[in-house]
Amino acid sequence: MSYPTLMAVTFQVDSFEGPLDLLLQLVEQEELDVSSVSLAKVAEQFLHYVQSSKTIVPEELADFLVIAAKLMYLKSKLLIPSLIDEELEEGPDLETQLREYQRFVAASREIDTMWKAGNRSFVREQRAMKRTEVAFAPPPGVTLESLAALMHRVIARIEPIVRLPKASIERAVSIQDKIRDLFTRIRSHATTSFHTFVKDAGSRTEAIISFLALLELVKQRFVVVDQKALFHDIDISSSPDAPQHDPLAESFA
Amino acid sequence: MNLEAKIEAILFAAAKPFSVRRLAELTDEAPKDIEAAITAMLESLNDAESGVMLQRNGSEVELVTRPEAAEVVAQVVKAEAQGELSRPSLEALTILAYRGPLTRPELEQVRGVQSSMILRNLQLRGLVEEREDVRLGQPTYAVTFAFLNHLGVASIEELPEYESLRGSAAVSDVLAQLESSVDSIEELPTQSV
Amino acid sequence: MNLEAKIEAILFAAAKPFSVRRLAELTDEAPKDIEAAITAMLESLNDAESGVMLQRNGSEVELVTRPEAAEVVAQVVKAEAQGELSRPSLEALTILAYRGPLTRPELEQVRGVQSSMILRNLQLRGLVEEREDVRLGQPTYAVTFAFLNHLGVASIEELPEYESLRGSAAVSDVLAQLESSVDSIEELPTQSV
Numbered sequence: 316m317s318y319p320t321l322m323a324v325t326f327q328v329d330s331f332e333g334p335l336d337l338l339l340q341l342v343e344q345e346e347l348d349v350s351s352v353s354l355a356k357v358a359e360q361f362l363h364y365v366q367s368s369k370t371i372v373p374e375e376l377a378d379f380l381v382i383a384a385k386l387m388y389l390k391s392k393l394l395i396p397s398l399i400d401e402e403l404e405e406g407p408d409l410e411t412q413l414r415e416y417q418r419f420v421a422a423s424r425e426i427d428t429m430w431k432a433g434n435r436s437f438v439r440e441q442r443a444m445k446r447t448e449v450a451f452a453p454p455p456g457v458t459l460e461s462l463a464a465l466m467h468r469v470i471a472r473i474e475p476i477v478r479l480p481k482a483s484i485e486r487a488v489s490i491q492d493k494i495r496d497l498f499t500r501i502r503s504h505a506t507t508s509f510h511t512f513v514k515d516a517g518s519r520t521e522a523i524i525s526f527l528a529l530l531e532l533v534k535q536r537f538v539v540v541d542q543k544a545l546f547h548d549i550d551i552s553s554s555p556d557a558p559q560h561d562p563l564a565e566s567f568a
Numbered sequence: 569m570n571l572e573a574k575i576e577a578i579l580f581a582a583a584k585p586f587s588v589r590r591l592a593e594l595t596d597e598a599p600k601d602i603e604a605a606i607t608a609m610l611e612s613l614n615d616a617e618s619g620v621m622l623q624r625n626g627s628e629v630e631l632v633t634r635p636e637a638a639e640v641v642a643q644v645v646k647a648e649a650q651g652e653l654s655r656p657s658l659e660a661l662t663i664l665a666y667r668g669p670l671t672r673p674e675l676e677q678v679r680g681v682q683s684s685m686i687l688r689n690l691q692l693r694g695l696v697e698e699r700e701d702v703r704l705g706q707p708t709y710a711v712t713f714a715f716l717n718h719l720g721v722a723s724i725e726e727l728p729e730y731e732s733l734r735g736s737a738a739v740s741d742v743l744a745q746l747e748s749s750v751d752s753i754e755e756l757p758t759q760s761v
Numbered sequence: 762m763n764l765e766a767k768i769e770a771i772l773f774a775a776a777k778p779f780s781v782r783r784l785a786e787l788t789d790e791a792p793k794d795i796e797a798a799i800t801a802m803l804e805s806l807n808d809a810e811s812g813v814m815l816q817r818n819g820s821e822v823e824l825v826t827r828p829e830a831a832e833v834v835a836q837v838v839k840a841e842a843q844g845e846l847s848r849p850s851l852e853a854l855t856i857l858a859y860r861g862p863l864t865r866p867e868l869e870q871v872r873g874v875q876s877s878m879i880l881r882n883l884q885l886r887g888l889v890e891e892r893e894d895v896r897l898g899q900p901t902y903a904v905t906f907a908f909l910n911h912l913g914v915a916s917i918e919e920l921p922e923y924e925s926l927r928g929s930a931a932v933s934d935v936l937a938q939l940e941s942s943v944d945s946i947e948e949l950p951t952q953s954v
Contacts, residue, residue, distance in 0.1 A: 676885055681890070
């Protein structure tokens, strides 16, 4: 997998847990404070890791993609202020989120030190209770019906756990499908506009994904964008020398 | 930490009598220092307005509740042993009824919560018993006959919706996850603890 | 016998945590009097040169040995080995300790990654528990006494920089934004089920 535009990776991150951890490591390696400027600076590296990392489990891919989209949005806003999108503006901003995360990571190191120190407390062994001679103490108020109802609840609670890996993979797959779909749409409709593009998105996540996909396609010169004037809508058209294969979609496979 | 506090901590946590000699070994002090500490503790602890006191019996000492607290303590013990079951306890009992016998890790896998205290409490109340069969080196637990009797059923199969609830695919799937990661919970899918 | 002594006797005899509400029932006193007694006990017991301390977690209290006695007590009790904590576990525990109780979406918002498996694993290890209070229809989670015990603290307030991290305006902002957009919860990054 080679992306000429993404080769500017100057540091190597060995391992990371979750998208915020990766992002924080990238920022810290550049010896930057957490700010929108520094986030924009490491956005490409972040994308590179998301696209090439073998350690991101499918269940968590969607979480990485959302942060990637937020980064790309942040970066493009610095370049094109008119790009402000109300949907994408919603929710906690990435800078605040990462700064908080950073504080908790620092605190977790202290907790780890305490955990390993072995200066622990002990509860009292439960011998006192054993001295009472209890043959059989029926629980008041327990009926056959209440047991069945409770078992139904237990099963209902397990189901999401059992389905979780499958559900997450399905979600990541649907994101991949969406990216593929966008790619096809842009190629078949010679020209579309950014407004139309985002308008079709059914949810905020979809809008973010659409936007991420668009920026990727621009970067890889599959499409060209043209903005007639500041605050005008952006026209999108397929690039005359666009390759016929679909590396973006493949990169998320 | 001074010697008296160390002795108090030992007696508290172990919840049984200790001899002066044993306390001397554990704290790496001379028996005569243990004696001195105990004498001091008998004075300070037993004078104080405390719910707990030090009892001496020959060469052994033990921490016990004060006689004045006997009534409230007896009430607590009784409530613990015979009162209403907490929701988590009831849940564990239900799972063992429909899906038992289960080992403790299996029960925990189904509940998603650590259950050792609850299992012990259910055993004390005579609602759950350890069975002879062992799985993966762990003892298995099931509800007692006395409990079924109390519910008015002669066998476990008479529980409402027994077949379908026992055969729940979700429960089987979650138990299968446990088998595929026998070594530890750290091998559960996606994330380790 | 005064109320503090009674509470001490109950906690000592039952050897498990009790809620303020339950202690009020057992002693037949008003919850606010129990609260006052606990506050007094936290001061007297935890200041003293004692081997035992009172631990508080949410609305519950428990008697445990002081961390300074760990070495000597470890010789006489069997504690389940907990092993080391993985990074995701540490991260989730830290966030829940400082900021809990939190719902799963709230925890995920801070971590930026789906956390249902990590929550389940921490509950299986007995380090996290579901609390009774529900927010936005979601159960809330907090650290357990077992977690506090392992760190040897009397309450979460003793954790380093507790005030500043707990009261962190930024965290509140993030969570407030989250709550103000209830309908967008479905679309939160980390929610997958």
